Amino acid sequence: MSFSDLGLSEEVLKAVSDAGYSDPTPIQKSAIPHVLMGRDILGCAQTGTGKTASFTLPMIDILASGRARARMPRTLILEPTRELAAQVAENFDTYGKYNKLTKALIIGGTSMDEQTRVLDKGVDVLIATPGRLLDLFDRGGMLLNDVKILVIDEADRMLDMGFIPDVEKIVSLLNKIRQTLFFSATMPPEIKRLADAFLINPKEITVARPATTSKNIEQHLVMIPHTNKRDLSGLQKAKRDALRQIIGQETVKNALIFCNRKRDVEIVHKSLQKHGYNSATLHGDMSQPARMETMAKFKADEIALLVCSDVAARGLDIDDLSHVFNFDVPMHAEDYVHRIGRTGRAGKTGRSFTLAWREDEKLLDAINKITGDEIPLVKLRGSSMTTFDIVVLSAP
Numbered sequence: 001m002s003f004s005d006l007g008l009s010e011e012v013l014k015a016v017s018d019a020g021y022s023d024p025t026p027i028q029k030s031a032i033p034h035v036l037m038g039r040d041i042l043g044c045a046q047t048g049t050g051k052t053a054s055f056t057l058p059m060i061d062i063l064a065s066g067r068a069r070a071r072m073p074r075t076l077i078l079e080p081t082r083e084l085a086a087q088v089a090e091n092f093d094t095y096g097k098y099n100k101l102t103k104a105l106i107i108g109g110t111s112m113d114e115q116t117r118v119l120d121k122g123v124d125v126l127i128a129t130p131g132r133l134l135d136l137f138d139r140g141g142m143l144l145n146d147v148k149i150l151v152i153d154e155a156d157r158m159l160d161m162g163f164i165p166d167v168e169k170i171v172s173l174l175n176k177i178r179q180t181l182f183f184s185a186t187m188p189p190e191i192k193r194l195a196d197a198f199l200i201n202p203k204e205i206t207v208a209r210p211a212t213t214s215k216n217i218e219q220h221l222v223m224i225p226h227t228n229k230r231d232l233s234g235l236q237k238a239k240r241d242a243l244r245q246i247i248g249q250e251t252v253k254n255a256l257i258f259c260n261r262k263r264d265v266e267i268v269h270k271s272l273q274k275h276g277y278n279s280a281t282l283h284g285d286m287s288q289p290a291r292m293e294t295m296a297k298f299k300a301d302e303i304a305l306l307v308c309s310d311v312a313a314r315g316l317d318i319d320d321l322s323h324v325f326n327f328d329v330p331m332h333a334e335d336y337v338h339r340i341g342r343t344g345r346a347g348k349t350g351r352s353f354t355l356a357w358r359e360d361e362k363l364l365d366a367i368n369k370i371t372g373d374e375i376p377l378v379k380l381r382g383s384s385m386t387t388f389d390i391v392v393l394s395a396p
């Protein structure tokens with residue numbers, strides 16, 4: 001099945017072909033015809049499956065007829081993080097380049113006045129994080145009763161981040177006669193309850209997680225030989241040394257370095273800088289303009305190493321990322337999948353290194369359980385970069 005069999009317009013097909021996509025992904029094949037027919041969707045899929053295009057492409061065609069009215073957006077897309085919202089907005093630019101659609105991005109950390117001005121003119125698509133949308137709504141900046149299509153993306157992440165009450169409030173402000181597209185990587189009972197409340201006779205689509213232990217990603221686990229539970233700062237120091245050793249040995253074009261705590265994001269970044277590396281940070285406490293600027297520099301290869309937290313980096317789409325480093329083993333096994341999935345995308349190859357110590361055993365077991373595989377263990381040898389090398393202890 002090709003894109004032209006899905007019922008999309010010539011304009012959208014041309015934009016898709018310009019983007020270099022030859023075939024629709026499984027979720028696109030299943031969802032697009034149903035969205036075009038006006039049906040609700042319950043999509044169990046995560047980033048990397050092509051789910052964003054599965055709702056943006058048909059939405060562009062639906063929006064092509066009709067016009068936006070001042071302060072009354074025609075469609076609303078809710079995203080858990082600013083970065084995901086910005087990425088969805090980019091998708092509308094890419095796929096909607098042959099259509100004249102207007103959009104507004106309502107996310108925290110950017111000027112409310114500017115956002116209100118755009119809304120005043122009328123927008124076809126409103127892409128927002130829940131909290132900021134409610135702030136703006138409470139100020140009387142918009143009316144939501146003309147929303148014909150609602151997209152709730154990454155619902156399980158909204159739950160993790162405590163956004164569900166905001167999402168419920170927003171949905172209560174919408175007209176009941178609408179089309180709802182609901183996506184979540186997992187379906188815990190709380191998410192299922194919401195889906196039941198928001199959707200009417202949805203088409204249920206479940207796609208397999210993108211191959212995480214894909215042949216495209218060469219994974220490595222490095223056990224740090226630290227035993228003293230009371231000396232956690234010693235552990236972190238040993239990890240920083242190991243990280244530099246690996247970076248020195250590998251040919252790193254660009255890398256994301258994930259830490260579990262914001263504090264460590266700063267410490268690791270400062271340590272890398274002190275040792276002459278070109279690094280920067282990305283975490284949830286940064287202002288939105290600062291986050292956008294850092295991402296733009298990273299994408300333009302002006303920054304090589306980006307030390308980040310999970311929230312800030314979730315779903316980031318970076319072409320050609322050579323490495324992912326897990327400075328800490330993630331607390332949630334799913335996050336391991338998201339983290340390493342930033343590399344090895346679209347047929348490219350990537351390498352990941354996870355730094356762990358013996359107390360991480362339970363977390364590692366949980367990761368092995370969901371990936372269905374063990375991360376190959378490697379050992380660092382020697383302490384100076386010249387003598388350093390990686391010894392493979394268990395074959396992949």
Ligand code: AMP
Pocket residue numbers: 020021022023024025028046047048049050051052053317346
């Ligand atoms: P998503 O799951 O929406 O985060 O998309 C993951 C990545 O796949 C993005 O980089 C998209 O640009 C890309 N993508 C989406 N649809 C296709 C397709 N049909 N063929 C190739 N790449 C795609």
